[in-house]
Amino acid sequence: MKRQYKYILKPLSLFSDIFSADTIFGTVCWYIRFLYGENTLISFLKEYDNNSIPIIISSLIPQGYMYKPQLTFTLKDSISEIESDKKLKNLKCISLELFEKYQKDYNQDLLIQELNLPEIEKIEPGQIDITRNSISRITGMVRKGVLFTNSYYYNNVDGMCYNVYVTEFDDSYSDIFKNAFFTACQMGFGSDASTGKGIFDVKIDELDVIEKNIFGYQGKYFVTLSDCAGQNLQPLCYTTITKYGKLGGEFSQKGINGQLLFNKKPIVLYKAGSTFFTTNGKNGKLLNNVHTDYRIRQYAYAYPVYFDYSNDVGITT
Numbered sequence: 001m002k003r004q005y006k007y008i009l010k011p012l013s014l015f016s017d018i019f020s021a022d023t024i025f026g027t028v029c030w031y032i033r034f035l036y037g038e039n040t041l042i043s044f045l046k047e048y049d050n051n052s053i054p055i056i057i058s059s060l061i062p063q064g065y066m067y068k069p070q071l072t073f074t075l076k077d078s079i080s081e082i083e084s085d086k087k088l089k090n091l092k093c094i095s096l097e098l099f100e101k102y103q104k105d106y107n108q109d110l111l112i113q114e115l116n117l118p119e120i121e122k123i124e125p126g127q128i129d130i131t132r133n134s135i136s137r138i139t140g141m142v143r144k145g146v147l148f149t150n151s152y153y154y155n156n157v158d159g160m161c162y163n164v165y166v167t168e169f170d171d172s173y174s175d176i177f178k179n180a181f182f183t184a185c186q187m188g189f190g191s192d193a194s195t196g197k198g199i200f201d202v203k204i205d206e207l208d209v210i211e212k213n214i215f216g217y218q219g220k221y222f223v224t225l226s227d228c229a230g231q232n233l234q235p236l237c238y239t240t241i242t243k244y245g246k247l248g249g250e251f252s253q254k255g256i257n258g259q260l261l262f263n264k265k266p267i268v269l270y271k272a273g274s275t276f277f278t279t280n281g282k283n284g285k286l287l288n289n290v291h292t293d294y295r296i297r298q299y300a301y302a303y304p305v306y307f308d309y310s311n312d313v314g315i316t317t
Contacts, residue, residue: 014152021226058225222304238274
């Protein structure tokens with residue numbers, strides 16, 4: 001039976017990224033392997049090959065907000081209108097209330113007049129750069145004159161939380177996925193998790209009334225809440241991202257079969273916020289052939305939120 005709910009994550013440390021669905025899914029898969037064994041993970045991933053798709057997830061989204069559907073922009077005459085369109089184009093999220101208001105007839109011109117940009121800008125996490133000495137792996141000593149810098153995110157707003165939306169089509173792996181997700185939050189997502197980064201407090205909650213209204217709507221188009229790919233996707237307006245992924249877990253330390261092949265092949269995905277025509281097929285897929293080892297996969301399912309749009313549209317990249 002289909003069930004939709006959300007994980008609510010509160011950062012307890014600095015974190016290296018606004019984590020996309022594929023990063024979250026990949027990390028959870030590693031903890032399924034650690035907690036339940038490789039055979040359980042293989043069985044779980046085979047469900048996707050059989051087109052049963054037990055679970056799909058969204059990327060990390062600020063609580064109370066939704067990805068803004070990406071659409072083409074109309075030509076403007078005045079300087080103020082042009083500047084407003086630039087701000088809207090660079091805007092990733094809008095409030096759930098605004099999304100619901102315009103979901104049945106999405107109108108960017110009306111939407112922009114209601115945006116509270118200062119309020120939305122507050123949800124953007126702050127960034128901090130940390131510079132360190134470089135340590136020689138051979139001598140274990142500091143390398144003279146060699147420094148490196150890492151950038152991390154932190155919350156600008158006290159108590160700010162993030163949602164990861166989940167849809168279960170099959171509850172066979174519900175407890176396994178939940179336990180692995182909670183473990184991942186305790187151990188850390190992303191780079192430098194081993195040094196205490198990417199730690200989150202997490203709880204599960206049902207969708208609230210406005211979320212149920214939004215996710216319950218069926219329209220001619222949808223906006224994806226996750227990076228995605230697949231020939232079954234019919235893009236309306238989109239932006240792409242090329243990812244140069246690395247393997248996690250023990251493979252990140254020693255590669256596979258003694259070979260340091262811990263880099264995935266470059267993968268082009270539609271970015272979260274891209275919009276598509278609604279079809280009857282599956283939205284995205286679990287990608288194969290992303291590494292020389294056939295076991296390595298890439299999560300690329302769209303997390304769709306449907307809407308309607310009455311104006312003429314074009315396809316852009």
